[in-house]
Amino acid sequence: MTGLAKGAWWATCGAALAGCMLAAAQPARAPDDGGAAGAAGAALPAVAPRNVLLIVIDTLRQDHLGCYGYGRPTSPHLDAFAAAGARFQHCLAASSWTEPSTASLLSGLHAARHGAHEYSVLPDELELISERLAAAGWRTLAVSGNPNASPQFRFDQGFDQFWFDDSDKAREYPDVSELVAHAEALLAQDDGRPTFCWLHVMNVHGPYVAPEAFRDRFRRPGSRDFPFQSEVWKEVMRKGEVARRADVTPADVQDLEDRYDAAIAWTDDVLGRFLARRRATTAGQNELVVITADHGEELFDHGGFGHGFTLHREVVDVPLLLCGPGIAPARVAAPVGLVDVAATLLELAGQLPSVGGAGGRFGDGQSLVPLLTGGEFERDLPLVAQLERERQGQAFLLQSWPSRLIETRVDYAGRRDVAELFDRVADPAERRDLLLAEPERSTRLRALLAARRAALEAQGMAAQRAALDPEQQRQMEALGYGGP
């Protein structure tokens, strides 16, 4: 299969490509331990994209999107976007809450390396993708609705313009439509330079804000309005308050799911219209667009609610969709991580040389370009995820496909130093812990995890903890973070 013609790439999505997409939908081979499964053998265009848009939908679980098999109609626009480009089937977040995971997304470094685990200022020595592109003459823009991915923690490194406004601390976050309007205003100040724009939207984050028409679309009979900001909510969000979980009924959980889905559908609708307007511009027709999430959300899958407490699949499996000139429709089966995104974007933007034809590196991340072009992709070291929060939780995950080993300091039941082993292919919902049933695999992976963790921490930077004022502290608590 050849790459798409240059020009209005989105316009080619449709019936004409149906056969092509079906062919590309078959993974070349099952991904194995650290290996690769190639996608379509597409040729990338000789000319780099004019712009790169990185859209992060905060708290978006992969399995609540139609293009990842969800049964409810939450994401028609994202599904069409996914069908027109590359959809990575297994993308591992770097952590299960915003700050460390977004720092990894932008730097390509694992959390143990950048050290920004909780309310930390990103170290100066950290190189973000924005700094690399700015040094190459790109215009660099950011619009973020999340205080945990904002200038207060130095996420503005390398950005010419960074829109962030939390002057109204009483509201949870700006609506996705408002954030998109700010991104469009910045993009419109086009001065002819190639542009990188990171847009970080928030409605899928609790309390899952969506217009009533979208709420109505997903409200099922028998669901009960779960009160956000109530004492039950606050105590359920805090690890260790296990007893209060009994106060959350199945009708409450149904309401949470309904609200969550409505917020996805609203976000999908706003972003779908935004991308359509981009496509109508000259620059937008040669624009590389990436859509992903910083982490997912627990909806009582493993006994908890929210994020940033555990590393189970509902909080670390995120969507990764890539669409743009020369990106052929494909499903990529090889497991990848958010740490790989920066390297991939840099290489596609012509700003990162590939190493021996095997894709370039940025931080710990490996460029995924070979997976888009049928080239060689060999993961050199296992992917990891990490949670290191003072009160809410500490855990470390090592992925050696299809195995996932998770070591948790204290679990929801109050048990200490818990290890769990899951097979992501045989048990996608992570219901069967294989730790005792497979002692050999467990022992091998626990040793690998310890060695990998020690090696990463030995190369860690010192990220200084930021001092939050009482208002910032209250805002963190309103978002469910508890604060330091």
Ligand SMILES: [Zn+2]
């Ligand atoms: Zn987040």
